[in-house]
Amino acid sequence: MKILMEGNEAIAEAAVRAGCRAYFGYPITPQTQIIEYLAKRMPEVGGVVLQAESEVASINMVYGAAAAGARVMTSSSSPGISLMCEGLSYLAGAELPCLIVNVMRAGPGLGGILPSQADYWQATRGGGHGGYRSLVLAPSSVQECVDLMKLGFDKADEYRNPVLILADGLLGQMMEPVELPELCETSSANKPWAATGLHGRSHHNIINSLDTVPERLERHCLHLEDKYRQIASAEVRHETFGDSDARVVVVAYGTVARIVRSAVERARAEGMKVAMVRPISLWPFPSVGIDEASKAAERMLVVEMNAGQMVDDVRLAVHDRVPVRFYGRQGGMVCSVREVFEQIVALYKEVPEYVHA
Amino acid sequence: MSMREVFHRPEALADVATHYCPGCDHGIVHRLVAEAIDELGVRDSTIGVAPVGCAVFAYNYWSVDMVQAAHGRAPAVATGIKRVRPNDTVFTYQGDGDLAAIGTAEIVHAAARRENITVIFINNSVYGMTSGQMAPTTLLGQVTTTTPGGRDPQRHGFPIRVTELLNALEGPVYLARTAVNTPKNLNVTKKAIRAAFECQIKGQGFSLVEVLSTCPSAWGLNPVECVGWLENNLIPHYPLGVVREPAATPKEEVAVGAR
Numbered sequence: 001m002k003i004l005m006e007g008n009e010a011i012a013e014a015a016v017r018a019g020c021r022a023y024f025g026y027p028i029t030p031q032t033q034i035i036e037y038l039a040k041r042m043p044e045v046g047g048v049v050l051q052a053e054s055e056v057a058s059i060n061m062v063y064g065a066a067a068a069g070a071r072v073m074t075s076s077s078s079p080g081i082s083l084m085c086e087g088l089s090y091l092a093g094a095e096l097p098c099l100i101v102n103v104m105r106a107g108p109g110l111g112g113i114l115p116s117q118a119d120y121w122q123a124t125r126g127g128g129h130g131g132y133r134s135l136v137l138a139p140s141s142v143q144e145c146v147d148l149m150k151l152g153f154d155k156a157d158e159y160r161n162p163v164l165i166l167a168d169g170l171l172g173q174m175m176e177p178v179e180l181p182e183l184c185e186t187s188s189a190n191k192p193w194a195a196t197g198l199h200g201r202s203h204h205n206i207i208n209s210l211d212t213v214p215e216r217l218e219r220h221c222l223h224l225e226d227k228y229r230q231i232a233s234a235e236v237r238h239e240t241f242g243d244s245d246a247r248v249v250v251v252a253y254g255t256v257a258r259i260v261r262s263a264v265e266r267a268r269a270e271g272m273k274v275a276m277v278r279p280i281s282l283w284p285f286p287s288v289g290i291d292e293a294s295k296a297a298e299r300m301l302v303v304e305m306n307a308g309q310m311v312d313d314v315r316l317a318v319h320d321r322v323p324v325r326f327y328g329r330q331g332g333m334v335c336s337v338r339e340v341f342e343q344i345v346a347l348y349k350e351v352p353e354y355v356h357a
Numbered sequence: 358m359s360m361r362e363v364f365h366r367p368e369a370l371a372d373v374a375t376h377y378c379p380g381c382d383h384g385i386v387h388r389l390v391a392e393a394i395d396e397l398g399v400r401d402s403t404i405g406v407a408p409v410g411c412a413v414f415a416y417n418y419w420s421v422d423m424v425q426a427a428h429g430r431a432p433a434v435a436t437g438i439k440r441v442r443p444n445d446t447v448f449t450y451q452g453d454g455d456l457a458a459i460g461t462a463e464i465v466h467a468a469a470r471r472e473n474i475t476v477i478f479i480n481n482s483v484y485g486m487t488s489g490q491m492a493p494t495t496l497l498g499q500v501t502t503t504t505p506g507g508r509d510p511q512r513h514g515f516p517i518r519v520t521e522l523l524n525a526l527e528g529p530v531y532l533a534r535t536a537v538n539t540p541k542n543l544n545v546t547k548k549a550i551r552a553a554f555e556c557q558i559k560g561q562g563f564s565l566v567e568v569l570s571t572c573p574s575a576w577g578l579n580p581v582e583c584v585g586w587l588e589n590n591l592i593p594h595y596p597l598g599v600v601r602e603p604a605a606t607p608k609e610e611v612a613v614g615a616r
Contacts, residue, residue, distance in 0.1 A: 021441070050436070056433075057430070057462065057463055060437065060463070061437035063426070063427075064433065064438040064439075068438040070441040086427055090426075195424050197404050197422055198402070204371075204423065205422045206423045207423070207424040207425065208425040
């Protein structure tokens with residue numbers, strides 16, 4: 001049965017249903033509804049919700065709860081995620097599973113409270129120090145927010161690694177019908193590495209990211225690298241739409257991808273051969289999928305709510321074999337279907353033999 | 358003639374050599390914490406949080422489950438652990454740079470929440486690990502590598518009395534400052550650490566023991582001289598004693614972590 005839910009509340013309910021029983025966070029627009037919803041909901045399932053004194057504390061509480069074997073999450077928006085990056089690096093280094101939701105707002109600095117995708121680099125390159133990777137999932141509908149929450153928690157546990165849900169402010173605030181999964185429970189029993197207290201165990205577990213012996217630390221780094229390689233080969237997710245022999249291929253993720261899809265549909269209705277690729281995992285990036293979709297392409301277009309960040313990854317994906325153009329809006333401004341359509345038409349006209357009548 | 362064992366390693370103390378300098382008090386306090394854990398019978402259900410600083414390797418020194426925290430964040434990490442494992446005993450072990458400078462927000466708010474954790478706070482008035490810079494607890498006039506002319510209040514501000522600072526809050530249930538400079542004070546410290554853990558085990562809430570400690574390497578004194586310097590300088594500025602006990606806490610208030 002579908003019910004109408006706001007994105008933030010759907011994210012919160014999906015967390016509970018995915019077996020998350022611990023949430024630590026700090027209010028920040030446009031995602032504060034997550035902690036408000038959970039403050040009411042968590043006690044019903046025996047879970048913990050704590051409003052921390054800062055995002056710095058929130059992420060370290062997440063670190064503690066994850067170390068103790070709990071399925072745990074936090075959520076924030078861009079400036080708050082910056083504060084969490086120290087903790088993220090420690091979580092990655094100590095190999096602790098957790099889920100972090102970033103409902104992005106416009107930046108830099110305090111920026112604004114309206115939607116943006118300007119944290120793409122921060123999310124996909126790590127954000128914190130030391131060279132690590134987080135699995136980054138980017139929903140484009142409220143339903144997909146719900147679906148990716150469960151997947152995110154499961155993948156975090158599977159790889160013992162932080163998972164980021166990168167949503168934009170539009171997704172957090174919009175209401176859409178969603179189908180919610182069944183409520184499930186998880187336990188720390190399948191995390192033998194966790195610091196749960198000995199309770200009869202003979203060796204003591206240590207959760208740690210420090211090693212001052214370079215030979216050992218290098219081994220740890222190589223182990224992480226190997227894990228990231230596994231994630232990169234197994235966890236790529238994307239969606240393709242449109243003509244397989246498209247002359248123009250558009251790449252967009254999140255809410256913007258829905259606007260782009262409407263523009264692509266209109267271009268195709270007018271006889272243009274156009275396709276789009278929507279990355280669902282931003283790291284690992286669907287380079288192969290994009291490369292394949294652009295085999296016949298003369299031009300690529302990347303549309304983002306920033307000054308051009310994912311565009312770098314698209315260029316790498318097609319090895320600059322095809323000219324890659326960018327169109328973006330910033331500061332909380334959202335592109336319209338017409339704007340994107342006009343971009344597609346302009347690119348189409350750059351290819352002489354395929355000029356649209 | 359039969360032999361009687363009069364001294365043994367506490368079970369909660371791991372059988373490993375520590376990396377601490379000769380004359381440093383960390384080893385003594387580690388042992389007292391281990392003795393308290395053994396005596397209270399909670400070794401099997403204790404999770405410790407190690408700081409950044411000289412005690413960064415403390416995760417190797419207790420034979421309980423341990424979590425290493427980022428600089429200053431141990432109270433937040435301990436909060437995360439305690440909230441998901443409220444029946445286990447959770448403690449942090451932190452130095453003065455960690456707790457009173459970079460981690461000021463985390464310790465103040467853990468105390469204000471009456472988080473049901475125990476904090477062992479080592480105050481030796483300098484940053485030991487990075488070899489002797491000014492700490493928030495450095496005394497006025499005290500020479501450190503970043504206050505080569507002595508700590509000047511005009512330029513470097515004033516030392517923080519953490520126990521008194523936290524005593525201004527309603528949250529804490531047990532607060533004490535001790536030292537391990539004499540056998541008598543060592544026993545007092547042991548009792549305080551035990552009382553702090555008992556506070557948590559009874560579900561009463563936040564407890565902290567500040568232990569004044571020596572740092573021969575950063576102070577540039579031998580271990581014996583260090584004891585004298587501590588007695589003549591640190592203790593006068595940081596008075597010893599229990600400043601908050603559970604009895605002073607109104608009965609109707611209950612600890613948040615004690616569900």
